[in-house]
Amino acid sequence: MASSIKPFYFFLLPMLLSFSAKAQTHKNITLGSSLSAHHNDNSSWVSPSGDFAFGFQQIENDGFLLAICFNKISEKTVVWSANRNELVQKGSKLDLTTDGQLVLYDSDHAQIWSAPAGSGVSYAAMLDTGNFVLATNDSVNVWEIKL
Numbered sequence: 001m002a003s004s005i006k007p008f009y010f011f012l013l014p015m016l017l018s019f020s021a022k023a024q025t026h027k028n029i030t031l032g033s034s035l036s037a038h039h040n041d042n043s044s045w046v047s048p049s050g051d052f053a054f055g056f057q058q059i060e061n062d063g064f065l066l067a068i069c070f071n072k073i074s075e076k077t078v079v080w081s082a083n084r085n086e087l088v089q090k091g092s093k094l095d096l097t098t099d100g101q102l103v104l105y106d107s108d109h110a111q112i113w114s115a116p117a118g119s120g121v122s123y124a125a126m127l128d129t130g131n132f133v134l135a136t137n138d139s140v141n142v143w144e145i146k147l
Helices: 002-023
Strands: 035-036 044-046 050-059 063-070 078-079 095-098 102-105 113-114 123-128 132-135 141-145
Touching: 035 123, 113 132, 123 141
Parallel strands: none
Antiparallel strands: 035 095, 044 050, 050 063, 063 078, 095 102, 102 113, 123 132, 132 141
């Protein structure tokens, strides 16, 4: 009886491992993290699968969008943008502050945009669905860009 059960476990184990790997749909971005806009360095936070990226995309010679893009294609396709009508310059910065605010500053450190997240944010995450979230310790989304 015991010998017939062992092969079943060896069959079941790889299946369980693959399910647990698929359940991991995000990597936490810690409070205090930031991104900066620089030429030829599209600074971004990437989803675990690598399909989506949230960050700066250079649009013009000296203009950047804060955007979510398809990340695995050579010509990055923007699917969402915070500042589509107001490009920022090299040196602009996105801060996920230590108190959980997501704020976009231009190169002169003037605030251009912020996410209306409220309080209780513990981390941010770029999900494999293409959504970007600010969430609590209990994984409750306080604010979300939903595609």
